[in-house]
Amino acid sequence: MGLEYVKISPGFEKYMPRDYVDLVQFGQFGKQIDVMQMGQFKELVEEHPMCAGCYMAYFIRVFYAALPNPEDTIVLGTAGCARLALSQAAVPFIYGNYGDTNAVASGLKRALSIRFPDKVKDVVVMAGDGGLMDIGFGMTMHSWFRREKFTTIMVDNEVYGNTGGQESGMSPKGIQLKMAPTGKKFDKINAVELAQVAGCVYVAKISPTNPKRIAKTIKRAILAAREFGPTFIHAYTSCNIEYSIPTREVLADARNREKQDFKFYEWMTDEVKEYLEEIERKEKEKAKEEVGQ
């Protein structure tokens, strides 16, 4: 059905909430949006209760703008900061129990494949470092081992932001946080390498400093998951509250981390590479034709 379900029945436009009408008329359903146009169309997420200056909120905004198929996408989240914005978006959202995103997504994706074998239904997990690498670790890994065809995006703020700033498996070694009163005792978990060995077909690590690059990475991850298997993006999305980053410096912090341990990294299998290059070549040709006309 996809696009059909977001349409408003004729005659009902004036009774629908204004923001819903705007979403259908000026939103991105059924269109391919360039993220550089953000601010010029009705976005899938607008209101959210995340902290002022939260870089995760920015990343989530770009994520929604980058969806290749928003009218047929379901997003899953878990307890934590990200779900505060995810649950406010105009894309169906599932919030399960603590850390169970990748198990729920496994069942959901399989059910959708059974019920709609000829349709594209994208399933995307977006959860924090605690949800994916601590409490939900086993479920994250096993969804990859089983080669489930959905995308996992880890928004890594290196802390349990939502429960009040506890150390997570992704916090840097030595850092003093709540529940690590004398400093964290071990290194950040290497999630990207784990994803590679666990069977992901596309893996990226990114510090979200460049919206075009974020969008390309997200799109690639979703397209590859549709055809080949699990895909993973590890995104640095700082917690300006727990790490005391002044709002005006969050981008500078992201750039700084990009130089250090969040250098852009992208890996994919040969077949994924071939597949994505073919899609992107066709898109370029189409764009050229449109410019020519």
Added chain:
Amino acid sequence: MPEQKVVEPEELLLKAPREKKFITGSQAFAEAVKRANVDIAIAYPITPQSETMHLVGDLYAQGYVKDYYRAEEEYGTMSAIAGAVRGGARAFSATSGPGLLRGLEAIVSWPGHRIPVVLGVMTRVVNAPLSIQPDNVEIAYLLHSGLVVLHAENQQDVFDFTLAGFPISEKVDVYLPVVVATEGFFVTHAKGYVELPPEDMKLPPRDPYKAPVPPTDCEIPPARIQRDAPVQKSNFMSYLIHAVWQQEVWSANRRAMKWIYHYLGGPIEVVNPDAEVFIVASGCAAAQGREAQRYAELEGLPVGLIKVKALRPFPEKEIREALKNAKAVIVPEHNIVGWLAKEVKAAIPNGGIVVDGPRVYGGMTLPVELIMDEVYKALGIKKEKTLA
């Protein structure tokens, strides 16, 4: 696999001719799944449940079930079931004792998420010291979470309750998970006679749009469904939303009663309704209670049996009516806490006539003699105990 024709649940459960087979409880679960038109079954091994899910795996290999996999652990299993059902599929799983507790957080969130699914629970010891034997203390928490809970006495019940569980759980006015509990080993690994309808019939597929909470499949308006759904609101409102929603869940649970009457002939079975002393029991204890009632009848004693088939919704009205002239009520159980005795006591105005026990636990069998001792005590009959 034979070609299966879709028939209405009434046809399959109530009218179709039945053939008698001598099978185990695990096989009875699988025979029900075979006819239930299940889309996906997700399994994680634990004794004594594993055999059931092996057999369901065979059904997948034969084409009766569309998808099947061995999950990472019970929490992952029960969460994936929630995902599959929210995606519109019909799903089945089963677990046991410690596995049930491991998956419990996900399981007890099913009613709130309105997940229509059937879960087999083959009861087993949970606390230490370790034992793999049946003990149904694990049912206690399930009773407080909004699930429909049916307790099977034997292999026939396992088949009937499981197959009926799907249409009951998917009724629009219910839309809740159905647990079919039975004692591990005593029922799952023992054979009994089961009357089975033909295997070339199956239930109609699940219609996920006939639902109070629609599936999350991007097929239905409005796009902002989850933003406004009462189950996902922010913490600032959640206390109120939770209270209202849980009340609706429990109302739905009570609404399941009419379907329990429709498909299973009611939540209780009464033997010798004019008796003075009643044995009230569920599951395997009901089988032993039935035997005790038979002994009593041979001895000419006024003893009756109430078998409780549905623990949730609890048949309070039915039990009160059946016990209105009772002088004593004996509640034998396979657990240390006596959850059924407490429920029965609370359901009748003269709760003092309820005898707390006999109880066995840790996998012990429940000797009929223990129940008979309570019967004699209740009737004021002195029995001399002598060494042979």
